[in-house]
Amino acid sequence: MTDSVEKIVSSYKSGRREDLIPILQKIQEAVGYIPEEAIVAIGNKLKISTTKIYGLATFYDQFRFFPQGKIHITICNGTTCYINGASDVIEAVREFVGTEPGDTSRDKLFSYEVTTCVGGCHSSPVILVNGEYHAPVTPESISEMLSKLRVVIENE
Amino acid sequence: MQITIEVNNRKIKAEKGETILSALNRNGILIPTLCRMRDFTPTGACRMCVVEVEGRDRLVTACSQPVEEWMRIMTHSQRVIRSRKTIVELLLSNHPDDCLYCNRNLNCELQRLAEELNINERRIRGKKIQMRLDQSSHSVVRELSKCILCGRCIRVCDEIVTATTLGFLNRGKTAHVGTAMDRDFNFSSCLNCGQCILVCPTGALHEKHNTTEVMESLNRDNVTNVICYSPAVPCAVAEIMGLKYSKEFDLVLNAVLRQIGFDKVYNCGFATDLYIDKAARSLYSSVKEGRRETTYLSACPAWLKYAEQKLPGEIGSLSTLKIPQQIAGAIVKGVVAEDISGGNSEIFTVSVTPCTGMKFESRRDGMTRKGVSDIDAVITVTELSRLIRLFGVDITSPSGEPADAPMNIRSSSALLTEVSGGYTEAIVRSLMHLSGSGEPEKKIFRKLRNNHGFRDLSLAIGDEQYSFAIVDGLHSLERLNAEISGGKSYDIVEVMVCPSGCVHGGGLAFFSSKEVLRTRARQIYATEESEAVNTASRSPALLSFYEEYGDFSDERGEILHTKYNARDVLL
Known part of the structure; x- marks a missing residue:
C-alpha cells in the first residue's frame, strides 16, 4: 500500500462510517484515484464491507478506480455547453481516446471525464486539459489539439 | 392495543404499531408485494404495495407505514391499481422477454404479478438491459439482465448470511447488483450458500445447472x-x-x-x-x-x-x-x-x-x-x-x-x-x-x-x-x-x-x-x-x-x- 493511503486512513478514527466519503476524497486527491488496497484498508478501519465501499464510490462520478492518463481531459456537459454542442465534443474525445468516460486509454496517456458546469458558460463549450481551460472548442479543434499533444508527450 | 381503521369502507381491527400490510393481510385483504421479505425491516423500495390513505396526497407503502387510528384506506382504488400496474409495466419494459427459456418460468414473482395485474399488452417499450452473465461460480449464476433491483439478495446476504458479498453498484441506468470491485462471483467473498437464490423474485440468480x-x-x-x-x-x-x-x-x-x-x-x-x-x-x-x-x-x-x-x-x-x-x-x-x-x-x-x-x-x-x-x-x-x-x-x-x-x-x-x-x-x-x-x-x-x-x-x-x-x-x-x-x-x-x-x-x-x-x-x-x-x-x-x-x-x-x-x- 502506498504510504499516502496508509497515512490518510490512519488519521481517522476506527468504525466511524460517516468518515467514508471524506477519506475517499482525500485518497483520490493524494493518489489520483482509489486503488483497490485503499478500499481494503478503509474497510478494515471503518468496519465496512468492501462491496459497500465500492458501491458507494461508484455511485458518485467524482471517484475513479484507475490512474489518470498523463493528459486528463474534463469535458463540461453543463446546460450551456450541452446546448452549444458538448455532445459532439464528447464524441470527438471518445473517438480519439478510444475509451468510455472515466477510463484511461491503454497506453495510459489519455483519460477523460464528463462533468457538469465548470463556470465557463460565456465561451462554451469548455474543456479542461490537465486543469487548464480551453474555450470555445469544436470537435475539429479538439482532435487537432490532442494529436499535437500526443506527439509532444510521446517524444518526452 | 387494538384500534379500528377503515379499509375499503369496511371497519377492521388492527394492532397498534403494526404495519398497514400486516393488518390488511390478517383481515383477508391481499396486496401484491415485491421487495418485501418477511422478518426483515421493510425498505419500501419497489412501491408495489402502495395504498391510498385519505388525507395524504401521495400513495403510501403499506409494508412500511404503521397503522394509525384515523386512517381511511383504499387498497384497490383505480389510482392504486393504475400505479401498481405502471410499476410492473416499467419493470417489464427493459426486462428480457425470455420467460419460456428462463429458469424461473411458471415460478416467477414478476411473471405472477404481471398476470395478477392483468397486464396483457406492451404499453411501455424500453431498451432491453444488456448486462453480463456471470457463470464463473460453481454454485450461483448471476443473470444481471433479469435483475429488477429489488435488493432482496443484498439484504439476505447482509443480515442473515453476513457475508456482505452483494451490494448496489453504480447509479441510474447502470445500477446493478454486484460484488466488490465488480468482480465475478468466483473471485468474490460469496459463500455459495444460495440464500440469495431463494429470495430472488426473478431468474436473475439461480443455481448452476449440472444436469x-x-x-x-x-x-x-x-x-x-x-x-x-x-x-x-x-x-x-x-x-x-x-x-x-x-x-x-x-x-x-x-x-x-x-x-x-x-x-x-x-x-x-x-x-x-x-x-x-x-x-x-x-x-x-x-x-x-x-x-x-x-x-x-x-x-x-x-x-x-x-x-x-x-x-x-x-x-x-x-x-x-x-x-x-x-x-x-x-x-x-x-x-x-x-x-x-x-x-x-x-x-x-x-x-x-x-x-x-x-x-x-x-x-x-x-x-x-x-x-x-x-x-x-x-x-x-x-x-x-x-x-x-x-x-x-x-x-x-x-x-x-x-x-x-x-x-x-x-x-x-x-x-x-x-x-x-x-x-x-x-x-x-x-x-x-x-x-x-x-x-x-x-x-x-x-x-x-x-x-x-x-x-x-x-x-x-x-x-x-x-x-x-x-x-x-x-x-x-x-x-x-x-x-x-x-x-x-x-x-x-x-x-x-x-x-x-x-x-x-x-x-x-x-x-x-x-x-x-x-x-x-x-x-x-x-x-x-x-x-x-x-x-x-x-x-x-x-x-x-x-x-x-x-x-x-x-x-x-x-x-x-x-x-x-x-x-x-x-x-
Missing part, C-alpha cells in the same frame, strides 16, 4: 453411473412432488433413480454416519487423554469458505474430516471402485444435495486424487426433480427398493443432521454409545431443537463433561464470540450458514413462509423417531463396512481428511 453433464454421462458407454443422495433429499423431493414424506420414501427414491438409469444408488447418509462416528471417536479419545480443544465441525461448505476467508486464525480448529458428500465420493472412487466398476473404464459419481455450496465443495482443492475428482457432478434437489420429470418417472408408482451396499443404510442420526443442531445431537448419541451410558433422554435435546440462532449444551457423558455450541445463520456468530470471550469453552461448535440448517438450503424449492421450514423440520423429526437405528456408530451398514474394509484409523484414513487454507478475497 447436462449428468445426462451425457448416463448416455455414455463403459461408464458406471453412481448417484448418492443426502438424507434430506427424499424429504425434499416428496415436498416438490406434493407427497407426504415417510421413511418408505427413501426406498421409493432408490427405485426412481434406478429407473432414470443410474447403475449404483447410494445413501449419502452412510457417509454422514461415518463422519459422525469419526468426529465422536476423535472427541472421545482426545477428552479421555485430557486434551481439550475446540473443534469446529466441517459439515457446511459455506461455513468452511467463510472460515477460510474471514477467520484465518480458526482454520487450525476446523475438523479436518471431509464433508460427508466428499467422504462418499472418496469411498466410491477410492475403496469400492473395483467392486462396482463391472469392467467399465470409468465411474461417474453424482451427488444430490439440498445445498448449492456442495457444487463448490466438490471442486475444492484436495477433493481429487490422481486428477480424478471424487464427486463428478453435484445436482440440487430442484435439478433432480426436473430430471425425474424429464425421464417421465411417475414417482407414486414404483415400489421400494433398497440402496446398494455398502452405502445402503443410514442411521436416523444422519437424517437429523439436515436440521441445524442435528450434528450435535448425533455426536452426543454416539458419545453415549462409546462410553456405554446407554440411550440419551429425549428431553436433553429439546433445547437444541427449539431455538434458532445460537444455543449451547453442556452435559455429562460417562465420566466426562462435554459442551457443545450450535450456530445457525452466521449472524449468530456474534453470540458465540460473546460466550467464548465470557469464559465459556466448547468441545464442538456446529456452524450452519443457512438458518435452520440444510432444510433451508439454496437448492431446495422456493417458499415464502417460515411455516414451510417448520414443516420440513417436523417431518424430519417425526421420521427420525420412526426409524430403528438412531445412533451413527451403531449403523449396521457402517459396522459391516468397517468389518470388510477396515475402520480407516490407519494411514488409509487420509482419504477421509482434507486441509483448509486461508483464502484471499475482498471482504
